[in-house]
Amino acid sequence: MTAERATPAIRKKKTSSVALKLLMAVTGILLVLFLFAHMAGNLKIFVGAESFDHYAHWLRDLGAPALPHEWFLWIQRGGLTVAVLGHMFAAAVLARRARRARPVRYAHRAKVQGSYAARTMRWGGVIIVLFVIFHILDLTTGTVNPVGDHEHPYANVVADFAPGRWYVTLFYALAIVAVGFHLRHGIFSAARTLGQQGRRGERIARAVALVLSTVLVAGYLSVPFAVLTGLVK
Numbered sequence: 001m002t003a004e005r006a007t008p009a010i011r012k013k014k015t016s017s018v019a020l021k022l023l024m025a026v027t028g029i030l031l032v033l034f035l036f037a038h039m040a041g042n043l044k045i046f047v048g049a050e051s052f053d054h055y056a057h058w059l060r061d062l063g064a065p066a067l068p069h070e071w072f073l074w075i076q077r078g079g080l081t082v083a084v085l086g087h088m089f090a091a092a093v094l095a096r097r098a099r100r101a102r103p104v105r106y107a108h109r110a111k112v113q114g115s116y117a118a119r120t121m122r123w124g125g126v127i128i129v130l131f132v133i134f135h136i137l138d139l140t141t142g143t144v145n146p147v148g149d150h151e152h153p154y155a156n157v158v159a160d161f162a163p164g165r166w167y168v169t170l171f172y173a174l175a176i177v178a179v180g181f182h183l184r185h186g187i188f189s190a191a192r193t194l195g196q197q198g199r200r201g202e203r204i205a206r207a208v209a210l211v212l213s214t215v216l217v218a219g220y221l222s223v224p225f226a227v228l229t230g231l232v233k
């Protein structure tokens with residue numbers, strides 16, 4: 001009788017944990033899609049100022065004439081905000097449940113407990129959020145950018161990573177590496193949530209996660225380093 005009563009409660013909690021993991025995976029995938037699209041757009045800087053600025057202006061009129069000026073950007077901003085909040089909410093609830101399931105901390109926490117990426121998910125996430133806030137003040141509103149000209153994003157980026165502002169480049173580089181680690185573990189976890197099973201599947205998911213996060217980090221880092229070395233000026 002007791003066991004019968006306990007079953008629905010346990011099942012309910014388990015189902016919602018799966019739903020939360022699914023929420024993490026789906027919001028994570030949306031954010032990864034944005035990250036790749038944004039990285040590809042950034043690489044236009046190697047084509048030249050005109051191409052890069054044209055691309056930024058085109059983004060503002062994407063969907064025209066069906067969508068009025070900047071609507072696409074606002075829809076994207078809304079979608080990204082909901083995805084980030086959903087991702088953080090699911091992460092916080094799942095972490096709390098995991099702590100409750102094991103209220104006593106491990107006396108000897110094994111040194112090699114999961115990969116480095118797995119152990120830094122929470123702080124990696126915090127660094128990324130802080131970076132995005134700085135990044136918006138820097139390259140969207142132009143508040144902390146030396147040029148800060150909404151019409152000329154190429155000039156903003158070049159001014160941003162000038163050698164004298166090495167600390168900005170360093171902050172960007174650290175944040176991008178944090179994104180890389182976060183993504184490596186995130187893609188692997190999402191694959192597991194979405195049904196990847198078995199040793200072979202796990203090996204493939206690990207390799208795909210490593211390749212995708214390395215490509216992303218290299219693509220993003222190439223821009224500040226190209227400016228720093230004078231390749232883009």
Ligand code: HEM
Pocket residue numbers: 038042056059073077080128132135136139140150153157172175176179220221223224
């Ligand atoms: C060196 C690397 C990066 C460069 C050069 C760069 C460049 C830019 C530029 C120029 C804009 C403004 C576009 C415009 O004028 O409309 C922008 C916006 C943005 N970037 Fe980046 N970005 C970089 C890395 C990142 C990373 C790693 C993230 C996320 C973790 C990110 C997230 C965003 C977001 C959310 C926006 C706001 C888009 C909006 O205005 O709605 N960026 N970026």
